[in-house]
Amino acid sequence: MLKNGKIVAVKRLSVMQTSRAKEDFESEVKLISNVQHRNLVRLLGCSRKGSECLLVYEYMANSSLDKFLYGERRGTLNWKQRFNIIVGMARGLAYLHQEFHVCIIHRDIKSSNVLLDDDFQPKIADFGLARLLPDDHSHLSTRFAGTLGYTAPEYAIHGQLSEKVDTYSFGIVILEIISGRKINDTRTEAETQYLLESAWKLYENEDVIKLVDGSLDHEEYMPEEVIRIIEIALLCTQSVVASRPTMSEVVVLLLSRNSPEILPTRPTFIDSISRVRGETSTSSSSTASKATASISHLSAR
Missing domain, CATH: 3.30.200.20 (Phosphorylase Kinase; domain 1)
Structure with a gap:
């Protein structure tokens, strides 16, 4: 004080x-x-x-988002609050990427770096790793910095940094907000430990509504709305960088009720213990081995 x-x-x-x-x-x-x-x-x-x-x-009276998702205050956020947090985060990132006079890439978007005010409005925090993207560059080549599990594969493996790295991380946080689960939960069975992988399997099986946090009242939300937001999250985490939407496009998708059908493709991702997962080709074993070695090297640095 x-x-x-x-x-x-x-x-x-x-x-x-x-x-x-x-x-x-x-x-x-x-x-x-x-x-x-x-x-x-x-x-x-x-x-x-x-x-x-x-x-x-x-001062943010309600501390960080992670405490409400899987910390000591787990299960206290209702659906309206969760949706408003998702939209607020998207607007904040859209400002950083496209509305500020230069493009700022945060590089460490995760639930613990999202603070909540008295009204549970989100505020993105911790800009210690942020980088500027010059107007004449599509991306930067730089040393990895951030949090594995939230980090886009092209950046974690190859050091290719663009604003779409934040888009990927944002997609992961959406899944955490909807499910009330950590990105990597060792308390669950092996096949469901990693949240993005679990979400994609449910999406493939047309049963993605099972991802929703059980603490939410079913009468608070429309299943169609939640499914669409999960699809937006999966769109944000696509392997091909150019296929991910910009954050201003994400804001439009979140607020539009009549936008086009969303058809995300299978993601490739790095989990929080440096494993490459989600490879789709039959020749992916060697690729995964090389990538895992790259990640281990980056983590060591």
Whole structure:
């Protein structure tokens, strides 16, 4: 609490001896200080003294989304709140990618980086890994940074970074919001541990409604609406980068009741323990081995 009675949130970075830590701090300050959107957390100030750096943000009373999906407050979000969180996240990302004067790629979209205010409106946080995409570039080639399981395969394996990496991660978070499950849940059976793989199998079997969190009241939502949003999530996680929609297109899909039929293709993905899954060709074994080796190397770095 500040002297004027205002409550704020302070992010403390106490290890600033490395050049990487200093770069992350400076990157977050430069980017977020110029970004103003209702679905992006607002930076109020910063301080750097010696090896300690502080970032002062607006306070989010309801903490992070993951606590409501599979943490201590699991099962307390109703369908309307979940839908509004999905739409708010999409709008925040669309602003970063297409409405801000430069394209900003977040690189670490996940449920723990989505904060909720008093009214459960989402605000995307933690811009320490964010990168700018120059206007004349379709993508960047860069070292992997982010969270495996949420990360698009072309970036995790080859270091190819574009705004569609955030689109992929957003699709994963949608599945978490609808199912109330972690991306990789070791408490479940092997064939259902990885959420995206489980969702795709249910989609193939035309039984995707089974993905819905059992804590939701069936009278709160229309099955057709939920199925469509799951299909949008699967569209966001397609293997072919060009086949994924932009985030502004995602906003339109989420809010439109008469948009075209959605026909996603089978995803290839990296789970949270560095396995390549979802390969479709008969010759995929060698590809998967090479990719897994690449991921293991990237993770080690």
